[in-house]
Amino acid sequence: MHMSGAHDGSGGPTSEELAAAGLSSSGLGLSHSIFGGASHLLPHLSQLGPPGSNPGGPAGPGNAMALLPGLGLGALPPGTSPEALLALHNAQIAALQAHGGAGQMGLSAEMLAAAASGGFAMAGGEHGQFPTLGPDMQPMGLDPATLAAVAGAQGGQMAIPLDFLSLPHLSPELLQSIQAGNLPFNMLPAGYGMAPMGSPTEQQPTADPNMVYKNWWDEEDEKELLRFVGDGEYRRLKLGSEELDWQALEAHFRRSQNALRKKYWMLSKAPMPGTMEATPKQRAERKNWTxxxxxxxxxxxxxxxxxxxxxxxxxxxxxxxxxxxxxxxxxxxxxxxxxxxxxxxxxxTEKGKRQHHRKNVPYRWMIVYALSQLPGLEGTALQIFDVIEGYAPFVDQLDTRIMPGTKHVPRWKIQVRKVLSADNIFRNTGHKQKHETVWQLDPVALQETNAERQRQRAGLPPFQFPTEQAEGPQGGEGAAPSQHLGMGMPHSLGLEAGQGGYGARPAHNYDEAARGRG
DNA sequence: AACATTAGTTGCGTGTTAAG
DNA sequence: CTTAACACGCAACTAATGTT
Incomplete structure (x- = not known):
């Protein structure tokens, strides 16, 4: 686990590999570090590798090696370093992006690839057998596109065509929007991205929308309700009678009369229905109860x-x-x-002191993991809950006490929601799936936050993302200190919670190395 | 070593919105 | 009207880090 020597060994990427990647080694380091960080949090995850995986590297080279056949870049000798693997992964990314003409678009290519894959979470096997995105494996931190490509090539059923971006179902407008960084989730073709594993609706993505929105009013519903109540002509047209028949409306809206009446009452007392948003009530000053x-x-x-x-x-x-x-x-x-x-x-209850139920694995990390398991790196809180609950290593980390004020909502779910809204590595897409906000993992923000934090800790100047000039095979290698920070460092992500909790924090060799502290 | 500051995580309070 | 739940902001807490 220790990373005091990011270059300890096994030789970094060869010149050819780096050239193929089209990236400097510092760039590699960044990608590599996205998920490498929390490996010490989840030591048990290293056991999830494939039966024949190379146990040699705690940072996961064994697992990465298992993915190699899918890279299509030729076999590598055993013992190839994680850095070299990273170079290969990035080569794949570069290829994808170059092919799709989407070099600047951040997530989109990856998302699309992930969406196309219908879920890139698992490569080559059953759930629990080989999570390609396991927190202990660098591949999890790699671009989903790469993972999807890897998974597809390996397992067969999830291949990501490199020319996915030119598929006919993606309109130019859609692509443009995607490239602008605004993935129009609800515009994705049916079947893409919105039916993650465990979703109750996964088998019927095109089910009756009325069923989906049965309990949640959208604008159309509201308008129509107002019209039904206020417009006799409309009632006659739609229901055959001018009579205001709530029972008929009940059937029409698939809601109880009570709900309909109440909704109408609320709508009718709203200031300017339809034209302006009601001015939100000012939030009262927060009161701290002594x-x-x-x-x-x-x-x-x-x-x-x-x-x-x-x-x-x-x-x-x-x-x-x-x-x-x-x-x-x-x-x-x-x-x-x-x-x-x-x-x-x-x-x-001791002296009214607040009790802390700190977990070994921060919720942030759980969410990152969960989103990485969902198509397109996106999902609703409910979907995230499902993934977290379905992932055994997390289960006993959850604060299952019931949140006061609720009957059966566990605290951990509340916390997950809070982290989602508070952490800028999780992006509110602005879209809703049913009534739930769709959240999206932003690997770029994650990467930047992470890398920057590491650099700050090491007292280094801000990182410059590699540009096209960064193709010198040895340019960054050995020269830029950033790669020392980036590669294989177990301290990415800001997921520093110790393995034994805060009271039993393990020695952080990387920190000490980076700070030059002894 | 002691104290101060900063950053990250978790707990609490409350507005809002829905159905019963 | 009550209850339940979502969503969010702020407070409190802890540990890391910096300063003296």
Whole structure:
């Protein structure tokens, strides 16, 4: 695992390999480091390699080697270094991008390839047998296109045509949009990218859309509802009668009368339906409940409800505490729940100190893994949950306690959502799948963040991405310190949580080497 | 070594939106 | 009306890192 010598050995890429890659070795280092970082977090993952994998390199050369046949770049001698493998992977990327004319477009080629693959997660086998994107294997950090190509060539069924970008179903507009970095997810042809493994709808991607949106109103639905209620002529046209028949509407909208009436009521009281977004309510100042306030709240509620049954004057309480009625009610409920919880586990509540349930594997990493398993590096929170839950090494890392205020939502799911929105390596695509935001892993941001962090730690100047001039086979090799940082470093991603948790942080040889600290 | 600062992670509070 | 859940922002906490 130690990486004090990124070049320890086994010889870096040959001149030919680097030339083929068209990249400097510093560039290699970056790619290489994307996922190399957390290998120490998941030591068990190294066991997931194929039966014949080379156990020699903790950073995963064995697994990478297993992928080599798919590269189509010729057999490499055993013991080929990860750097050399990286060069080959990047050669593949370069080939893809050059072919697709998409050199500057960031994710798109990879996404398309991934989408075309219908899932590049697994190469050559069953789930659990050989995850090509395992956190302990560099290939996981490589471009999905490469992985997909590798997987396809190896397993047969997932080959990514290098000329995918010229496939007829991709319109010029679509390509242009993609190249601009805006992957129009909902424009992808049916069957591409949106039916990840475990998705309940995967077998019927073109199922009745009404079923999909049964509980979620879209603009069309809302407009139509308003029209039904307000326009007798329209009702006669559609339903055969001018009568406002909610039951008929019930069938039409596939929603209960109650829901329809309520929806209409809400729509009708909205300021300017259809023309302008309702101005969002200003968020109230966040209130931090002190213990005293919480105790007082409980006391007041107990006093009121004790005095005359159930008539708690919540409005009065809300005014008293300067919150909304809803908030004061919820706070009271939480306080009660906390009380009953605490009584069950007396040792768990110490001086009101917040308890931390730090995990060995940060949620960020789990999400990265999950998204890397989903077609196009994108998915909804629900899909991410599925992948995480389906991945055994993560399961016992999850904080499964139920989130207060919910009945059965575990905390880890809440945290995952928060990380998704807070971390800029996860991009909100702005699209929704059902009612869920579609999130996308941004490998570029990930890469930049990661590389920059490493450089900062090493006190090095900002990294310059290699340009076309960076083809000198030995140019960066041995000269640029960046490659020393980038290659095979187990400290990428900012996933520094120690293997044994924060209390048992393992020695970080890389850090020490990079900082020159002893 | 002690203290201060910074960065990353997790907990909490709350607005919003949906259905029951 | 209540309940449940999503989504997000901020606070709190911890460890790493920098400074004295």
């Amino acid at each position: 213990e005293e306030e919480t105790a007082e709240l409980k006391r007041l509620v107990a006093a009121q409800s004790g005095a005359d049954g159930e008539s708690v004057d919540w409005e009065k309480l809300a005014a008293h505490f300067g919150t909304s009625v809803q908030t004061v009610k919820r706070k009271h409920r939480h306080a009660q729940e906390h009380l009953s919880l605490a009584s069950g586990t007396p040792a768990s």
